[in-house]
Amino acid sequence: MEHIRIHVFHTGEVCVAPDQPFGGDHCNAIKASGVFGKKEDRLWLPVSAYLIEHPKGKFLVDTGWAREMSPDGVFDKKAQIRSLGSLMLYEVNQGRIGLGECIDEQLENMGIKVSDIDAVLLTHLDCDHANGLKQVKDAKKFMVAADEVKFANKLTNKVRYYKGWWDGIELTEFEWNDTQGPVGRSYDLLGDGSIELISIPGHADGLFSVKVKNEEGKFVLLFSDGGYARKSWEEMITSGIAADRTLQKQSLAWIREQSLDPDCVESLANHDPDIQPHVIEL
Numbered sequence: 001m002e003h004i005r006i007h008v009f010h011t012g013e014v015c016v017a018p019d020q021p022f023g024g025d026h027c028n029a030i031k032a033s034g035v036f037g038k039k040e041d042r043l044w045l046p047v048s049a050y051l052i053e054h055p056k057g058k059f060l061v062d063t064g065w066a067r068e069m070s071p072d073g074v075f076d077k078k079a080q081i082r083s084l085g086s087l088m089l090y091e092v093n094q095g096r097i098g099l100g101e102c103i104d105e106q107l108e109n110m111g112i113k114v115s116d117i118d119a120v121l122l123t124h125l126d127c128d129h130a131n132g133l134k135q136v137k138d139a140k141k142f143m144v145a146a147d148e149v150k151f152a153n154k155l156t157n158k159v160r161y162y163k164g165w166w167d168g169i170e171l172t173e174f175e176w177n178d179t180q181g182p183v184g185r186s187y188d189l190l191g192d193g194s195i196e197l198i199s200i201p202g203h204a205d206g207l208f209s210v211k212v213k214n215e216e217g218k219f220v221l222l223f224s225d226g227g228y229a230r231k232s233w234e235e236m237i238t239s240g241i242a243a244d245r246t247l248q249k250q251s252l253a254w255i256r257e258q259s260l261d262p263d264c265v266e267s268l269a270n271h272d273p274d275i276q277p278h279v280i281e282l
Contacts, residue, residue: 017041095127144174146174182254
């Protein structure tokens with residue numbers, strides 16, 4: 001197999017209450033939302049996306065923010081409320097994305113057309129992962145776990161998920177076809193084990209990590225919001241937003257196990273402030 005290259009992008013920033021990423025086991029949704037917390041305590045964290053250049057194709061993991069979040073490249077409250085679909089979601093997740101930072105803008109700067117993307121892999125459908133879908137609407141396929149679509153359609157998640165982010169885009173819902181991971185559910189994307197979408201439920205029902213492995217068994221783990229930073233798995237700190245706290249801890253324990261594996265080249269959370277954009281060669 002030829003070399004695999006993984007590009008780590010920052011596609012803007014998200015502003016959240018400290019308890020949202022690092023609330024721990026006893027945090028509740030109200031505390032994690034930060035609606036009653038001090039604005040000055042909020043954290044600005046990077047919003048990552050990843051391009052996997054593989055001998056069998058180009059695969060984008062998540063999309064980051066859409067340009068409509070920051071039309072002029074700066075914080076814009078009115079634009080964000082429109083883009084997020086509700087004032088409540090804005091109160092929980094503010095964002096900004098500078099000019100040139102949208103995923104399509106960065107791909108273009110690399111000389112890659114959106115139409116060259118063989119599949120967009122949506123780890124889950126939260127705003128900072130799916131808001132930028134229309135930036136890459138010309139990609140060939142958009143893949144999301146069937147579990148996540150079902151979860152997003154629950155009445156109780158009406159505020160958390162806004163269908164306007166993927167309006168007009170055909171999502172390909174997949175069922176798990178392999179048995180890797182903390183709950184024994186995964187999807188072998190290419191049929192050769194080199195890109196495995198591994199179910200890590202807890203934060204969201206259909207959340208998956210992406211494990212990219214070369215022929216020598218060396219791998220990179222992109223664990224999305226299974227934890228918010230390296231310290232999440234090092235100290236076993238669960239995030240404040242949880243659909244199932246028990247499963248969230250189980251998934252985080254698996255992320256820790258994988259991250260400590262000698263064959264793990266890098267293990268990356270989507271919002272880790274210590275991770276800078278770079279390229280990984282496998």
